[in-house]
Amino acid sequence: MSLVVQKYGGSSVADAESIKRVAKRIVAAKRAGNEVVVVVSAMGDTTDELIDLAQQVSPLPEGRELDMLLTSGERISMALLAMAIGSLGVEARSFTGSQAGVITDRVHNRARIIRVTPGRIHKALEEGAIAIVAGFQGVSDDTKDITTLGRGGSDTTAVALAAAMGAEVCEIYTDVDGVYTADPRLVPSARKLAAVRYEEMLELAASGAKILHLRCVEYARRFDVPIHVRSSFSTLEGTWIRNTPEGAEMEQAIIAGVAHDTSEAKITVIGVPDKPGEAARIFRAVADAEINIDMVVQNVSAASTGLTDISFTLPKTDGAKAVNLLDKLKERIGFDSLAYDDQIAKVSLIGAGMKSHPGVTASFFEALAQAGVNAEMISTSEIRISVVCRADSVKPAVTAIHTAFDLDADDEAVVYAGTGR
Amino acid sequence: MSLVVQKYGGSSVADAESIKRVAKRIVAAKRAGNEVVVVVSAMGDTTDELIDLAQQVSPLPEGRELDMLLTSGERISMALLAMAIGSLGVEARSFTGSQAGVITDRVHNRARIIRVTPGRIHKALEEGAIAIVAGFQGVSDDTKDITTLGRGGSDTTAVALAAAMGAEVCEIYTDVDGVYTADPRLVPSARKLAAVRYEEMLELAASGAKILHLRCVEYARRFDVPIHVRSSFSTLEGTWIRNTPEGAEMEQAIIAGVAHDTSEAKITVIGVPDKPGEAARIFRAVADAEINIDMVVQNVSAASTGLTDISFTLPKTDGAKAVNLLDKLKERIGFDSLAYDDQIAKVSLIGAGMKSHPGVTASFFEALAQAGVNAEMISTSEIRISVVCRADSVKPAVTAIHTAFDLDADDEAVVYAGTGR
Incomplete structure (x- = not known):
């Protein structure tokens, strides 16, 4: 049985209907014989709405408290996703970053992952459940405070979990169907790339391609985690990011x-x-x-x-x-x-x-x-x-x-x- | 210095303005020379909205996942309250039920508190901060899963913390100014009671008085925690619930x-x-x-x-x-x-x-x-x-x-x- 990590962004779980659609997709991956770990972002605009609330009560919110606030977003989406999967007859258990063993430094709002100790995730998989993990969040090594990873954080969570668990692939689901030779809005004749190497993806990300955050690609390159970027709205192959085989x-x-x-x-x-x-x-x-x-x-x-x-x-x-x-x-x-x-x-x-x-x-x-x-x-x-x-x-x-x-x-x-x- | 536990219900923190008002009140208690621990419910109708979302994705949501979902409500209100206090120049740190040491059995949606080990709360107080604790939630003793306490849960959290920390009083802030001799909407001549004994309050609660949940009063009686029920919208004395002195x-x-x-x-x-x-x-x-x-x-x-x-x-x-x-x-x-x-x-x-x-x-x-x-x-x-x-x-x-x-x-x-x- 092979282990697959799937990551769904906020636009893929924006409302109840989207969550139910994604749930079906996850269950299909499980029924195809995989062990499945899912990393999920907050629903749609939740994070922006929470930041707006924070600014209403404080001109300069404390980093620790902002992290506590923002991490409620993934808590909502992951619990709903677990329920939606449960209603399809497959057990799913949700885990916060802390419960999933995502250990970070103590720099609030842009923490870096120090290590991942996914004991509870392994246990859930062994017991036949799908594990749903909150993206973007972790817990600080020393103070045990809740932290967030900053921009691109959920992608990084997914790649870090895939690396720590030796997953075969980290699938990043988004609202576009892969990496293109140019931005298709600017160049209609742009083509989807079947595959791209880590170093190229790093340069693309650093040069303005918004599909993946630099940090997540760096992490994937360091631990040699194959990433498959694809659309959550179709079953088409997307773009593979990995080193070319010898x-x-x-x-x-x-x-x-x-x-x-x-x-x-x-x-x-x-x-x-x-x-x-x-x-x-x-x-x-x-x-x-x-x-x-x-x-x-x-x-x-x-x-x-x-x-x-x-x-x-x-x-x-x-x-x-x-x-x-x-x-x-x-x-x-x-x-x-x-x-x-x-x-x-x-x-x-x-x-x-x-x-x-x-x-x-x-x-x-x-x-x-x-x-x-x-x-x-x-x-x-x-x-x-x-x-x-x-x-x-x-x-x-x-x-x-x-x-x-x-x-x-x-x-x-x-x-x-x-x-x- | 005396220790005061204050609990604010959802109507007291329904929006940014209310949260800022409550923050001022909490800071006043701190500046009056008290150590202050605050227990807070989810904002306004948040819990109902989350339950509604759950029902949209699943006809019968799993208890574990429902608890994971609902506990995001207090996470939001407590982080915002801590920020609002911070912006008044006083340090406040928020803690989840789990972080505050609220240990429960594993019965999801209506867990019972087994013990309270508020080490991190004590530490926050010692360091001069106000501690804000999520009401209604805890963590199960054995499975380390997130649990909720069911109806009246935040009141129970407040009383349990007050008992465990030897607080002088547990102040329960609500939208009415105390316990009345009858429901004032039914009997306009009803009077506010200055004080009432635990056993009377238990019978009142069991007989339809909605101001406090039975369970919280039982807990207070067992550990002899004086409760002061009062309005968050005025500074009037409310109603004291405690045993009559000898x-x-x-x-x-x-x-x-x-x-x-x-x-x-x-x-x-x-x-x-x-x-x-x-x-x-x-x-x-x-x-x-x-x-x-x-x-x-x-x-x-x-x-x-x-x-x-x-x-x-x-x-x-x-x-x-x-x-x-x-x-x-x-x-x-x-x-x-x-x-x-x-x-x-x-x-x-x-x-x-x-x-x-x-x-x-x-x-x-x-x-x-x-x-x-x-x-x-x-x-x-x-x-x-x-x-x-x-x-x-x-x-x-x-x-x-x-x-x-x-x-x-x-x-x-x-x-x-x-x-x-």
């Missing part, structure tokens, strides 16, 4: 897909003295405010002035904070002025094959040039090329790159030889 | 109050053979169906027939079930017919003083007779007289008895010499 390497496609991200802004610090330590000062100040910066470009300084400009991108939501912060440090750092630009977008091409295909970079920039898109900043990794362009150039940029690399559905290119299973 | 006995009033109950129905089993064991058969059948019967009357059998009639009262909600049950046993028990009557009411006079005042029973029936109310069934305890009458006689019956025993507010009789504290 020997399949030669069939590997060059490119996985094109991702874009319009959630970032660009700050340019103008007229910074070009001597050692100045850039460090700027980035230390930003980091101390817990702002994550993404791309960085430093101009070659003008010989005549000894001054340079430093540009970096960061989440738009942190934009105002960063500008205020830097403005206060203007004298100390000794720069001329700040420019803030939130009309930018990042477009990225991702593919493990580009390591060994030197022509990719050239083709990428040729495609951009032909589409009339100007690259304002450039950054690359071994398997990714990203550029920052004007926000209104996103669609032509992504479309041009998608076509240039033969990703469009019409030509039926096999992007990746893996066919799932 | 020496105050002589000032004890005869009567505490008049209670009524219109939630019961009467079943009469007609033509039962009057031989040993027949009544037992009837009551065993009813008891096996977990139906609680209240009053019982057996007529003297007619010498000519050797048959008798047996009447008993039971909750209306169990009426149909009991009638069906008995109908099926008609042949085996050998009775003629069944009569079902749900147009009845029970009216009760309660007072510890009646033990030593033989005139009470006579005055009680004289008052009923003068009001033209016919008593259909009668039952008494040491400190209570109850009659069953027609449902539409409730108001004249209660009013007449209330007046006959000098309970009306106008004459300003001192019902009970205790004046609170």
Whole structure:
């Protein structure tokens, strides 16, 4: 008998009807001969509604209490799901993060999993029941306080449980049917990928693909947990995320897909003295405010002035904070002025094959040039090329790159030889 | 420093504004120099809404899962209350029933408290925080599953914590300002009692007074926990429930109050053979169906027939079930017919003083007779007289008895010499 971990997001359990539909699906997996562990998020907008309530009673809710509040959301969905399964004649038992042995550090609202000790889950499975586990939550190792894992937390719970229990697969059910070569809303000819490697999925997630959170993919890669991302509204195969089996390497496609991200802004610090330590000062100040910066470009300084400009991108939501912060440090750092630009977008091409295909970079920039898109900043990794362009150039940029690399559905290119299973 | 346990019901924390109001009250108790433990119910109609959701996904939800579901209600209210207190500059920490050490048996939906081990609550108090505890819930001793205590559960949690921690008082906050000599909606001249003894409160609760659940009063009596029932909407003294101090006995009033109950129905089993064991058969059948019967009357059998009639009262909600049950046993028990009557009411006079005042029973029936109310069934305890009458006689019956025993507010009789504290 093989062990399957399934994770259902909030949109899959948004109301009683959805819960009953998901229950049938879970029971089918059990009746097909699997041991089934289900991780579930809070119903629909529950979490947002609870945060709204919290803000009504307190301008700055304590982290511990916010976690206590938010974890009620999964408690509701998991109990209802267990009942719905029970009414189909199959026993299901729900477990909180704490009961499931999800042990975390004590950082409220964005705790990290330290270890998983799923003794009660194993026992439930041995006794023939389906185990339903609250996603997103755990209990702190030392203080025994309830914690939450932050964004993407339920996916991480599912992968962590799958890793700890040696599951054959972690199925992530969502409202789309897999990972595409580009966002289908932007590029109608985008194709669903049958499979993608962990490192590619990490770059896709980091470059704006919203289907899986970075942290969950990192966890899966570390413990080599195969993820199957699929729709809870159909029975179609979705996208497998896993390492390519040995020997399949030669069939590997060059490119996985094109991702874009319009959630970032660009700050340019103008007229910074070009001597050692100045850039460090700027980035230390930003980091101390817990702002994550993404791309960085430093101009070659003008010989005549000894001054340079430093540009970096960061989440738009942190934009105002960063500008205020830097403005206060203007004298100390000794720069001329700040420019803030939130009309930018990042477009990225991702593919493990580009390591060994030197022509990719050239083709990428040729495609951009032909589409009339100007690259304002450039950054690359071994398997990714990203550029920052004007926000209104996103669609032509992504479309041009998608076509240039033969990703469009019409030509039926096999992007990746893996066919799932 | 004295320890106070406060309990707030669902109507006291129905929305964000109410929660902020209650938070101020709790902070005031803390600033007055007390150690404060707060027990809280779910917000407003949350529990009913959750039960409704459960019924949408399952016709007969599993007890374990229903408890998991319902306990999310207090989790929400207690976290919000802790945040609201925090925003007033006082630290508050919320604890689930399990975290607070409320250990129960494993009977889901109506668990009984086995013991309370409030180590984390003590620690929170020692560290200067207010402790907020989820009412109504606990964790089973052996299976470590989440349980709920059933009706009146939050009151019971509060009294149990007060007992385990040696609190000076358990304050039960509700939407009325105390215990009255009769239901003020029925008898406008009813007066608030300054104090009432445990045994009287038990009889009042058993006779239809809804302010406190029987179980919570039983617990308080067993552990001698003084209860102060009061309104969360005013700062008036409410009603104290406790034993009369030694020496105050002589000032004890005869009567505490008049209670009524219109939630019961009467079943009469007609033509039962009057031989040993027949009544037992009837009551065993009813008891096996977990139906609680209240009053019982057996007529003297007619010498000519050797048959008798047996009447008993039971909750209306169990009426149909009991009638069906008995109908099926008609042949085996050998009775003629069944009569079902749900147009009845029970009216009760309660007072510890009646033990030593033989005139009470006579005055009680004289008052009923003068009001033209016919008593259909009668039952008494040491400190209570109850009659069953027609449902539409409730108001004249209660009013007449209330007046006959000098309970009306106008004459300003001192019902009970205790004046609170």
